[in-house]
Amino acid sequence: MKLLSTRTALVLIYSLLLVLGLVAFTVKYFNNASAWVQYPTNRHLYANGKLHSSGTIYDCSGSILMQMVDGTTEFNKDKTVRTAVMHATGDVNSNVATGAQAVFRDRLTGWDIINGAYRFNNKLSSRSDLTLTLDADLCATAYKELDGRRGTVGVYNYKTGEILCMVSTPSFDPENPPDVEANPEKYEGVYINRLFSSAYTPGSVFKLATAAAAIDHLNNVENNLYHCDGKLQIGGDMVTCPSAHGEVTIEQALANSCNTAFAQITLDLGADRLQKYADLAGFNSRLEVDGIKTAIGKVNVADVEGADLAWAGIGQYTNTANPLNFMAYMGAIANDGVRITPRILADQGIFSFITTSVEKKRVLSAETAEKLGKMMRNNTISTYGEGNFRGLELCAKTGTAEVGGGKQPHAWFAGYLDREDFPLAFVVIIENGGSGSRAAAPVAAKVLQAAVR
């Protein structure tokens, strides 16, 4: 029988192939089952193509943001609130890809990999409810302050990662969805959550990345003086500055947003260092907010030199920034150089102390972060006016990002509060809003005053 038993290998190969196929299916199952189960013909979850029940979405203080009553989706009672958090919850038709209702649908419908769509007594357990980290009233304040302008406001706790405010405009009342197609101008990109999914030219706020590189790599940079006469000739090209600032230190250059000085600093640093610090600041990579992937802000200066490099160092050229990513960089500066990834889900469950690990990454040395922070504090005191931000201990930077095409620049205001009781970092962007200090800073002031109240 020895002869024949050597010839049985084919049966073993068939067995192996079947087992491999089974493993392939199991892997596919673990990756995709949460999506398969959502298919609208699944009678465990849907009746006539409509979900028959769903968990409730709450904000951090327990107000209902979205719930399902007898098969109909209902939102917050207050129209401003539900409009402000529309991108966070999602609309009825799941047009907002990053909305909680779409992203966490498996959990809202009570599905999990162990129990499947099984429901005890045909009722959703309380585990299918979601609590978001958002503060609904703060979102409403931000929405009102944006006052019809397109843009986004984000505020998060840089020690815990909780996002308190997330507003993207234009938005709409999810209980009365408008005819978006009939009004393309007004509702441009209305289904996009700009905080997560957009990338804007950063303008001067990018100087915070350049400044970090300068602190680490240029000798005695704090005491160097840079000369500004309103413009700087580099080869055949010109870098211009809003005004002639004369002799400035890097601190003054940041406060006055002096392009000439930062152009010189960038050229002293060189492309490689600028690239490295841009990458550290979160450019060219995405963050994951409880599984929601952000858009990527791009900085690519690997083979760039001269005036283009100088423009890149002051946030123009081809640079783009994702608002949430940049807000997380502000948080990193505030948090001694350690970036805590923002998150949106408040309830990680009662056993969260085991599994919830805050995702951390050191992006700057503590020393560099402190020096940068002092310069940002100085910006407020010497330029933006402490009186406009009373009590906030605000450290910030404005940005006025030229977008060309005869359009107004994007207005940026980003920074953080240096307060133990309110460790908040923020970003405000107003599309084509003009000057950062005139358009974006007042919005930030109102929202932050509301946040610390």
Add this chain to the structure above:
Amino acid sequence: MNDFLEIMKQLLEGYLTKFTDIFVNMENFPAPLEVASELYTLVVRWVFPILAAAIFLRCILPLLQNGKEKAVWGYLCMTDGTRTPLKNWENLIGRSKFSDIVINLPFVSRSHAVLTFHNGVWSIADLGSKGGVKVNGRKIEKQEIVDYGDTLSLSGVEMALAPADAEPPKGLLQKNDTVSTPPSGRHIRTGATLFLILIFLILGSIQICFSMGTQVNPAVPLTLLIFILAMCLHYIFMRWFSRKYFELELLCYFLCGLNLLIVASAAPNSLYKQLAAILTGIVVYTVIKMIIGNLGRAHKLKYFLMASALVLMILNLALGETYFGAKRWINLGFITFQPMEFVKIAFVLAGAATLDRLLTTRNMTAFIAFSGACIGTLVLIRDFGTAVVIFGTFIVIAFMQSGDLRTIALVTAGAVFGSTAVVSFMPYIASRFAAWGNVWDLANTSGYQQTRTMIAAASGGLLGVGGGNGYFKYIPAADTDLVFGMLSEEWGLLVALTVVLTIVFIAVYAVFLTKNSRSSFYAIAACGAASIFLIQTALNVLGSVDILPLTGITIPFVSNGGSSMIASWGLLALIKSADGRIRPE
């Protein structure tokens, strides 16, 4: 580690919340029956995967342990005084290391002779060796009967045949003699395993009854009860009359029990029919096993079944009725059946042959012709799934017969080429291939069945929604071609995976048996049957979840269908007859 914690967390949380929910929702209960039903499902859905895993492990462990050394049929006494036990009915003698009795002398051929023990008579066949074979000094032509005490001479190497029960002469060196080694490891009692299967079936049938609410179909408890009785009787019968292991049968009971639970949920009206098929299957199994135990009768059975198979195929071509695009049914008025299911048994037997025939005639023409007839019929009746099963098994058997890898590779290449041509001409199969890999884009047309299976599997999670509580059963073919989806939805992915692994194990075990099987007839039959099980399961499971193209085919023992069930038991008899091992007392 994180995954593990995540799962633990979900478990604990799920239970705590459910526990609190019970009290919150208590007043909302409409009827006490529903309370009982809901609470019952809540608990037993955790019990089923645990029971399934326990049954599976308890059955496979003893089969993997070394049982008692099997019987010795005689001894070869060499001139140097050593005695070699003859443990098979067919013993290849030669210089090659694949011989059962290796004589490493240069003038002995690689495969010199086969010493065969059939029906109590020993005979020796010369495999065309250079040095020739002599019995009692006389050179033999082809085959010659050998008596105890006769002297054999292979190229001058002399040896004598001695009976098995002869006391070894004192003072002589013993080599490889029978030693009964006590089974290693803990003894696993089959009675307890049977009890676990019983618990699974009872809990399962109660679950199905609960799912029917107030309209319980009496067929459900009744058929399950009869099946359990039959199972216990068969078990007692085997305990008394057989000294073989019977874990293999236990695994098949388990699969048949699941089959009844699936049918009870999807098509309670066919329960009696399915029960009758299982009982017939067990009878067929017992009868085939008894006939095949004697090689002479086995050969008669082989030719009888081959002739019947040819008749069945002609009948199928002439009278076949078409359902779901394949003409695979015959309706005799009082009964409908699928003839090609039974042809499978004949096909495997057609390929089985004893070692002396394999090595002397080297003629596969009859088998190839028979395989061609089977595959031809299957293509004509458009049952392409079964055609693939038969072809895959043909490769296994042909390789076992000839050992010729190159020819097999050529045949496979030719078949793949040919079937590609066929596929491109037949729009029916071509559309199946078109859906393969992108079923979600064709979710409501040619990807309908696959997507629904995956949705069902996802809805079940690891534990299932409870027997009878699924919606997948309303999809056509849910309990046959797509039964994997129904298993995962109602009984959970863990149980469904255990079922597939059980079939994989049965096949691997068949391979394991060939080492010790008495005759190559049994070895080939067992491997042939095993590959039919494997290919069917692979096409069914992997086809329904879009890893392979979908072909309408059943999982042995598990899918609803009488012919398939009886044929599965018949094939199991072929695997079982290769099992020569004796269970420890």
